[in-house]
Amino acid sequence: MNQDPVFSTSEILDRAENYCKSRGTRLTDKRKKVLKGLVDSKKAMSAYELADYCRDELDFQLPPMSVYRILDFLESEHLVHRLDLAKKYVACSHITCDHQHEQPQFLICKGCYRVREISIKRGLMNSLNESVAKVGFSLASQQLEFDCLCGDCSG
Amino acid sequence: MNQDPVFSTSEILDRAENYCKSRGTRLTDKRKKVLKGLVDSKKAMSAYELADYCRDELDFQLPPMSVYRILDFLESEHLVHRLDLAKKYVACSHITCDHQHEQPQFLICKGCYRVREISIKRGLMNSLNESVAKVGFSLASQQLEFDCLCGDCSG
DNA sequence: ATGAGATTGATATAACGTATCTTAATTGGT
DNA sequence: ACCAATTAAGATACGTTATATCAATCTCAT
Numbered sequence: 560m561n562q563d564p565v566f567s568t569s570e571i572l573d574r575a576e577n578y579c580k581s582r583g584t585r586l587t588d589k590r591k592k593v594l595k596g597l598v599d600s601k602k603a604m605s606a607y608e609l610a611d612y613c614r615d616e617l618d619f620q621l622p623p624m625s626v627y628r629i630l631d632f633l634e635s636e637h638l639v640h641r642l643d644l645a646k647k648y649v650a651c652s653h654i655t656c657d658h659q660h661e662q663p664q665f666l667i668c669k670g671c672y673r674v675r676e677i678s679i680k681r682g683l684m685n686s687l688n689e690s691v692a693k694v695g696f697s698l699a700s701q702q703l704e705f706d707c708l709c710g711d712c713s714g
Numbered sequence: 715m716n717q718d719p720v721f722s723t724s725e726i727l728d729r730a731e732n733y734c735k736s737r738g739t740r741l742t743d744k745r746k747k748v749l750k751g752l753v754d755s756k757k758a759m760s761a762y763e764l765a766d767y768c769r770d771e772l773d774f775q776l777p778p779m780s781v782y783r784i785l786d787f788l789e790s791e792h793l794v795h796r797l798d799l800a801k802k803y804v805a806c807s808h809i810t811c812d813h814q815h816e817q818p819q820f821l822i823c824k825g826c827y828r829v830r831e832i833s834i835k836r837g838l839m840n841s842l843n844e845s846v847a848k849v850g851f852s853l854a855s856q857q858l859e860f861d862c863l864c865g866d867c868s869g
Numbered sequence: 870a871t872g873a874g875a876t877t878g879a880t881a882t883a884a885c886g887t888a889t890c891t892t893a894a895t896t897g898g899t
Numbered sequence: 900a901c902c903a904a905t906t907a908a909g910a911t912a913c914g915t916t917a918t919a920t921c922a923a924t925c926t927c928a929t
Binding site: 643644666668669675677679680683686687690691693694695696697698699700703705706707708709710713 | 851852
């Protein structure tokens with residue numbers, strides 16, 4: 560139940576901006592606003608929810624189609640993960656880390672859309688891949704997503 | 715790679731009809747047509763695809779909203795599984811079995827939407843549940859779905 | 870300052886799904 | 900056999916997520 564060190568939203572955004580710079584890309588103002596929405600909410604949000612957030616909380620009109628493009632960009636920069644299962648997007652929880660991470664797995668709370676990134680033990684993933692291979696299939700990605708309930712929502 | 719014994723579509727539909735009778739429900743003509751679509755195709759299909767199937771293959775108009783209701787019914791009778799991940803539906807592969815089955819897991823081919831039901835070993839599921847519990851979450855269902863590629867589509 | 874490339878806006882459309890109200894079919898009790 | 904109650908199905912409207920396409924705008928290096 561121990562948490563990672565807590566960073567402020569602006570620290571995370573600064574880190575993301577420097578990261579983009581180092582990769583020769585730009586974290587524009589609009590991209591920063593979308594990322595801020597995801598970081599602040601601490602949960603998974605849809606493109607349309609983020610457009611609403613920009614309008615209501617930041618007093619800034621951003622059409623959903625632009626949000627989609629921005630999310631694509633943020634995902635390509637590994638600052639955001641797209642969750643197929645929930646059809647939503649979540650800020651990567653490792654923006655403030657320097658080191659590389661294993662393929663993450665995502666636990667998505669169906670109640671409140673909070674998301675935990677975990678790394679399933681290699682042995683467990685191996686067993687799973689074997690079970691799948693046994694019937695002639697293969698996992699399309701090691702980045703798994705699981706419908707879950709968080710502690711608060713399981714009551 | 716060994717397959718279960720093969721049953722004809724009509725054998726499966728007869729079995730389903732008797733099963734409903736024994737439960738005091740009715741496998742009406744329309745419900746049977748939808749189930750036939752899923753059984754014949756041997757893959758996962760959306761409600762709209764099934765409506766198209768009824769129109770094109772069975773020359774029978776069935777509005778998508780009715781297909782949805784029928785799929786709800788078939789799912790409540792355990793004749794059909796709804797796959798959240800693919801947003802499609804698949805015929806249960808155990809309609810012709812008499813015995814109960816463990817909670818199935820679904821391997822869904824992203825290429826062709828063929829589906830394999832497997833039963834992941836209890837030990838593996840226990841480890842997974844533990845990993846999830848360790849961060850204060852719990853799996854919303856033991857009926858997992860995995861994006862996969864089948865043998866034919868992996869090339 | 871200017872032109873290429875990157876970024877954003879605007880509009881239309883597709884696919885999947887739910888909500889609600891109405892109509893039709895079926896069943897069971899008299 | 901008939902009628903009321905239940906079940907099943909049709910019809911319409913709307914909500915949500917997402918892609919495609921074309922036009923406009925911004926940025927940066929020359």
